Amino acid sequence: MSDRGLMLSMSNFGRQRAYGRPFVGVDDAETLDAEETRSMMTSADAEHETTSSLSGSASGSGTAMNLFTERSRGFDDMANKHLHSSDLALMIKSFEKQTDVNFSRTYVLGNPIKDSLPNTIEPKVGFVFLPGSDGPMVNRLEQDNMIDKGPDQRDALWRMNTAETLLSEITVGKDLSMIKHDRTTEVVQSTVRRHRKELLAARDRKYKSELDLIRSDAITLASLNVELFHTLSGQTLDLCATLIEVNVGSLFELIYDYRWIVHNTGLDLQQTKDLLDRMIEYARRFCLNSPILFRMTTRNRIIDATNICYGVDSERSFETHTTSRGIQEIIRMSAAYFNSLDPGTPGMDESTQRLIRPRFLQMLTLLLSLLNDRDVKSMAGFLERTYGIKPARADLELLFCKVIPLTSINSTVFLKALIPAIDEVEPDEIVIRDGCTFEDQKRCWDTFMRSLARRGYLLPGTLDDLGHPQSSWVMKWPDEGVKSSTIFGRLQYHGERMSTFNEIPPGRFSYAPEVTELTVILTNHETYTIHPKDYQHISTLTKGLYSVTRGEEGSVWELEVTEVVMNRAINDGIRILNEAIRRFNAKAGPPQSSRRGSVLIKRRKEPQLFPEVPLASRLTRNEAWLHGTLLAVAYKVDGRNVPKADALRHMTYHYSRLYNLFNHLCESAGRSTALYEQYIGHINRYLSIDREECQREKARSHLSGSPVARAFNPEDPELSTSKVWHGYSVELRRHPRVGQELLHIWAKCDLVQSVNWRIPGTQAAIVLAQIPTMFVVAPLKPVTQEQQGEEVRVGDLVLLVGTYMIIAAPHEHDFSLPCVMMNWLEIQDAVPTENGRATRRGRNMRGPDEVPVTAFI
Known part of the structure; x- marks a missing residue:
């Protein structure tokens, strides 16, 4: 040890009683601390989130505990593989x-x-x-x-x-x-x-x-x-x-649990469903963060x-x-697991398909959206054979737009990003530029919708969205524009091949403004209702007080999210260091008399000056408390969530930085101990406080990073709801009589025989004239009592297109003439009627088993 190093150690020893324990004389303290972090024990008992999801269905099997234990160890192992070289x-x-x-x-x-x-x-x-x-x-x-x-x-x-x-x-x-x-x-x-x-x-x-x-x-x-x-x-x-x-925490949980499902085929239906529901919550949190x-x-x-x-x-x-x-x-x-969900597999039934497949495909879509084009192309055949997904990049991007909420700051930016990702822009087509007009955006949107129709995609709409004189089947470009891909939530693809596109429901990662209550399960296994506006703040552990209502008793409690700054002591120490630097620089600078001297005097050697040290980024520990119970803990650096291992490493790095820079400053001040004597006590005290805080944090158990274990979106229909699919085909081509490009649809058709509104404005039962089935349908948005007669009328022409009905008018038009589209209705269910086929009505009608050609303006 050098003489100066020996003096520092002796001075520290003499000040233990006054200022606490001395400096830890470690040049590479961060590496040693990382070794301690790697050896931390993971506490599975402290995790509420995963155990609550599987406790009911996996009781006694240890499935939940094993899942959290393996995931937590994996997360710590991942974080500790990012050790850097000594600097x-x-x-x-x-x-x-x-x-x-x-x-x-x-x-x-x-x-x-x-x-x-x-x-x-x-x-x-x-x-x-x-x-x-x-x-x-x-x-x-x-x-x-x-x-x-x-x-x-x-x-x-x-x-x-x-x-x-x-x-x-x-x-x-x-x-x-x-x-x-x-x-x-x-x-x-x-x-x-x-x-x-x-x-x-x-x-x-x-x-x-x-x-x-x-x-x-x-x-x-x-x-x-x-x-x-x-x-x-x-x-x-x-x-x-x-x-x-x-947000690496949510991403890691999502990927790890996806892998857990794939490799643990012994999980029963309820376990798998619960785990997939939890993954959807991770995906929502991933989206927010x-x-x-x-x-x-x-x-x-x-x-x-x-x-x-x-x-x-x-x-x-x-x-x-x-x-x-x-x-x-x-x-x-994941291919083997997905193939095991086939209804023909022993032990699998139709209900399994309805419960598991859509959720699993939603998670698959989210993971696919993270791949670049090179990796997608290398597995194109696999996606097509295994999942029935069109592997072309443009088709995948349409799938992402349907399932994932992609947003932009305004409609101009949205179109500029959307069209190059999905469609090749021809030289003579409208190109969106900054400051483009509403008419430019509208023409670009119409061109884009026509391009999708040529490839077999249709976007259903309501009475207000459709039915304009030109291109009646194209959803109108709204006056306020479009800046979110949620507009593609109803997009569907024609034909029977690649039907997976139509199976996957849109992901609901946010809530409509009209929703006033949201049901959640917190990590204490209890069910509560919260306001949807509070969901993001609670899920991301934003400091504040939030009202939660317990489901059974209706009692209102306060959920408090607290915030504790973990590195306040180290920043106080840096402020002391900067005060010492200012003092050192003032003494190291040239005296005032020399500054007034002649410029011809020989310049002295430039003095050694040090810059002030920037403060460490604000590190906080955010905790969610409810009725005296700690529900979750998150670590944030300048508001960004980080894993616990990274938070500890953050503290150690700045501890090492303060320690070494102060020692170097004292060395630069010469053999005199004046600078050291004035500031060492304060610096040492703050370093000791920081080390004690770091050691306490290491000893604390791991907890979930969010108090919300699961949120139930009131807008989401149950994935088990029966969906009737009617095959169809579309083509955009020039009509010989009309002389313009029209949309042709090959589908089953009939005339409306009776309409009975079961739930006024939201659900109707429609009986067709020739197809012996009663269709329970829902408008794509609620309608008033006055509008019910405008939505569907007896005698209207109906086309069964996928999971929707197209209502066209007037019904007496021949199929060889263009029809004007009025509305799309989503088919919720189809029930065979008791009276068999009804009498054929209208003229030029073909049998329901034939495939008519209908042209729409």
Whole structure:
């Protein structure tokens, strides 16, 4: 130990009684702390969320406890695989220089080494970074289109640590363990190929032989060769990635439970249903906390990305938790489970299909939306054979628009992002630009709807949406425009093949304004009602008081979300450090007399000045309390949710930073102890408080990150409701008589014989003239008593199109003439009538088993 180091240790010892325990003399305290974090015991008994979902159906089997135990251990293991190399020297160097410090680091098989090696190659690395956990920031980036100026390059240490994470890939193994695969050799080969091409183009053979000596197991990353871009297209890079910041807790829970269902075929129907319901809650939470993924503008970035990394942005790097390729492997493994849901499988019945398949397909759709185009193409045949999903990217994007709520800040941005993702724009078509008029948007929408019809897609609408003189079957572009993909919730595809598109219901991740009560199950196993506006704040543990009503007794309780700042002591210590820095800089600067001297006097050596140290990002522990019971705990850095292991590592990093920078400042002040004597007591006291807080947090048990175990959306019809599908086919072609492009529909048709409104304005029973069935239908929106006669009338022409009826008028039109569409009604059920076939009515009517051709303007 140096003389100065010995003096510091002795001074600390002498001040234990006055200021608490002395400094922990650890240069790399973060690494040691990470080892402690890795060894933390996981408490499955403290988790309410998963056990409440399976406790009733898995009592005694240990299914729920095993699920949470494995998931929690996996989450901790994942977080602890993001350990970074020691950067103490870089921390000090940056502190002295006051500017970004460029440096390089050598890796062997993905592991950093202190010394450089000969015959290693330096790759060019590029990122596109999409910060996604802050809603207002996402809105700003979307409005600016992220191209107004060059992206923030962050500091060299952040770029280097992020590039380091790309040298390996973390996946979930078949036994649900975290597996880290080294990619060093792959990156070396890519870099060597680029150099060979460059030498060949330059006709330079001088260094060609040196490339043969390059080591394949080692690589050197230089911060000067790591850069952030708005787009990776057109860039010559050896290693690149699109980094998307998401709520890793919800994503990890979603992926892990998906894997659990796939690999545990012994779960019974109720267990599987409960777990899928819980996954839908995770998906809703994922949507709330990862706004970047649910913006329409993000779709094209995901499609075009070469390598997508999903993770969280820390102060030191972007930490990848999963990739597009990793999610692809999870989807591939789900085929056997999905095939077991077939009704022909022993033990499976029709009710199983209705309960499980739609929920499972919703989760599959959400995972598919995270894949880039390369990974989708590599599994195109698998998706088509296994799931009956059209694998073309445009068709998948339509599926995502139907199932996932994708939003934009306004209708112009929505159209600009929607059309390139789904449709190829012809040179003579309307192109949406900033400041476009309502008529431009309307023409673009009409063109887009016609393009979908050519591919077999129809979008049902209400009386107000449809029936205009031109293109009566096209849903009108509303006056206020469209800025959410929820408009595609009723979209359906024709034909019998690829019918999976029509099976998957839209995901309900938000609630309509008219909904005033929301039923939830909290993590204490009890059922309550809350206001829908409070759901997001409660689910994300936003500080405040929220009223909850207990379902059975109707008593009103207060659910309190508290917030405790965990790193207040370390920031108080940084403020003391900055006061010491200001004092040091004032003494280190030139005296006043020398400043008034002649400029011709020989300049003195520049004094050593230090910048003030920025405060640590605000770290909080948010707790949800109800009637004295702790329901959930979340950790947040500047309002962004982070895993517990990352929160502890955040505390340790700033502890180490304060300790080492203060020691370096005292060293720079010389052998005098004056600076040290004045501030050491305060610094040591704050460090001790911070360490005690960190140790207390380690000892606390793991809890759910949200107090809401499940929310029941009142808008969601039961997935077990009978849905009658009537096959049909559509084609958009020019009509020989009318002379314009019309929509032709091949479907069963009949005339309305009787209409009986069972529930006024919301449900009607319709009996057709020739098809011996009573159809229970519901308008796509409630109608008044005066409007009921306008919706459906006796004698109206009816086409059975998928799960909808098209009501066309007037009924006496021949099928060879164009009809005007009036309304779509959703078929809820179909019951055979007792009196058999009714008398044929109308003229030019064909039998119900024949397929007529009807043309719509």
